[in-house]
Amino acid sequence: MAENNPKIYDIVIFGASGFTGKYVVREALKFLNVPNSPLHSLALAGRSPSRLSQALKWAARSDSPPKIPLLTADTSDPNSLSRVAAQAKIILNCVGPFRLYGEPVVAACADSGCDYLDICGEPEFMERMEASYHEKAVEKGSLVISACGFDSIPAEIGLLFHSKQWVGSSVPNRVEAYLSLESDKKIVGNYGTYESAVLGVANADQLAQLRKSRPRRARPDIPGPASGKGGSVMEHQKQLDLWALKLPSADSVVVRRTLATLTENPNGLPGVNESDERAKKREAFWSSIKPAHFGVKIASKSLLGLLPTVVLGLFLALLCKSAFGRWLLLKYPSVFSLGWFRKEGPTEDEVASATFKMWFVGHGYSDSSLASQGNKKPDTEVITRVSGPEIGYLTTPIVLIQSALVLLNDRDNLPKGGVFTPGIVFGPTDLQERIQENGVSFDFISKKALSP
Numbered sequence: 001m002a003e004n005n006p007k008i009y010d011i012v013i014f015g016a017s018g019f020t021g022k023y024v025v026r027e028a029l030k031f032l033n034v035p036n037s038p039l040h041s042l043a044l045a046g047r048s049p050s051r052l053s054q055a056l057k058w059a060a061r062s063d064s065p066p067k068i069p070l071l072t073a074d075t076s077d078p079n080s081l082s083r084v085a086a087q088a089k090i091i092l093n094c095v096g097p098f099r100l101y102g103e104p105v106v107a108a109c110a111d112s113g114c115d116y117l118d119i120c121g122e123p124e125f126m127e128r129m130e131a132s133y134h135e136k137a138v139e140k141g142s143l144v145i146s147a148c149g150f151d152s153i154p155a156e157i158g159l160l161f162h163s164k165q166w167v168g169s170s171v172p173n174r175v176e177a178y179l180s181l182e183s184d185k186k187i188v189g190n191y192g193t194y195e196s197a198v199l200g201v202a203n204a205d206q207l208a209q210l211r212k213s214r215p216r217r218a219r220p221d222i223p224g225p226a227s228g229k230g231g232s233v234m235e236h237q238k239q240l241d242l243w244a245l246k247l248p249s250a251d252s253v254v255v256r257r258t259l260a261t262l263t264e265n266p267n268g269l270p271g272v273n274e275s276d277e278r279a280k281k282r283e284a285f286w287s288s289i290k291p292a293h294f295g296v297k298i299a300s301k302s303l304l305g306l307l308p309t310v311v312l313g314l315f316l317a318l319l320c321k322s323a324f325g326r327w328l329l330l331k332y333p334s335v336f337s338l339g340w341f342r343k344e345g346p347t348e349d350e351v352a353s354a355t356f357k358m359w360f361v362g363h364g365y366s367d368s369s370l371a372s373q374g375n376k377k378p379d380t381e382v383i384t385r386v387s388g389p390e391i392g393y394l395t396t397p398i399v400l401i402q403s404a405l406v407l408l409n410d411r412d413n414l415p416k417g418g419v420f421t422p423g424i425v426f427g428p429t430d431l432q433e434r435i436q437e438n439g440v441s442f443d444f445i446s447k448k449a450l451s452p
Contacts, residue, residue, distance in 0.1 A: 009043045011404055012088040015095035016044035017051035019345045024094055025059035027397035038408035045071040045084050075101040081108035090404050093118040097196040098125040106133055113140040115407055119396055121151030121250040122196050124207040130419040141417040147254050148403045148422050149396035154358055155251035156423035157432050158386040161442045162360040163289045165382050172292035172364035173224035173378055178244050178299040183354040188346035190392035198329050202320040217260035220291035223371030240359055242299040245306050249296035258423035259291045271413035278413045285428040308338040354390035382447045388440035402434040
């Protein structure tokens, strides 16, 4: 960050009065001015100081919350964003859909040397920010990292954890993640996620055009079949006893970008003022990571449990291309998702009762030499799992706040600036341990030989 520009606030939460923003504030307050926490100053930013005040009271569970500055800022007012970015070490952006509201915040951060984290799961936005702001962010010393919520840190850090289970000469070829959402009440998704999905499908051609306009990224050398196909669209995963449906996932896109950056930088990204000891630790970490083809499937214990996903996918395909169709989808989310999404969001009880499990099933070879022997089938299976509380309002704030604390605590050992994915920046840090200490578990499940 720019040394000649003193920062008043360690973290500013932008969009703090929104559905997710309130939960991010609640999580941040746990680490404000407590022993061993690098978070000493916090501010909230948004369009309405009165709504920010209400959100702070809700998050603090008190009518007399801690005295935290409330900053007025709006994505339609670039000057207000610049003022906030000039005062912050890190801005946590919770205002989506990011394709509509994200770029002004990234621009303000990149220009001021302020670090930026968000909870975006929109590939087109993330890749456009990389294309538009990477060089400015490098120049100004601003780290811009999207996908620091449930999309996509459990997938990224989970895959790195999985990769480290392939020890010695064993290598993975493909890892399939099966995401299972569970609750003893109704599962209700984040409306912002739904809105982003509608707009993403409607503008899919923009992402295709963006990728065509950019240089091709390096591809990792993955032992075994080059296609890395993940099987059928629908499957019954017998070992996990789950029905699964293949998803066009932001997680898999973010993982591919991380692996491309790693291929271009085999030792990872050096820190701006990194010690020799930390450089060796970083290089050792990345030398233990073995890339694999990666995909994500939504999973359920029953075939009927996948019905809302199937129905929503059909409606998105049918209605997203017309303005009237998009209006219908956004006006009546509960109808088109069979109640999975609703504008008012979940109740606190529904949030508290929900959990997730993300199973990583990897197939590969007990020895890398086997992978080059023609059409030799994988002979080894490794299963790991990431699990935790409700994804949108509990796990997302946990991983976002822990990512920010890593930035505050370890900034000298991280890249000076640029637009990157979470995995390539946070992989060698203690982020996994921090997340685990705060309720998201990483577990080795099994390793076995596969019959020929």
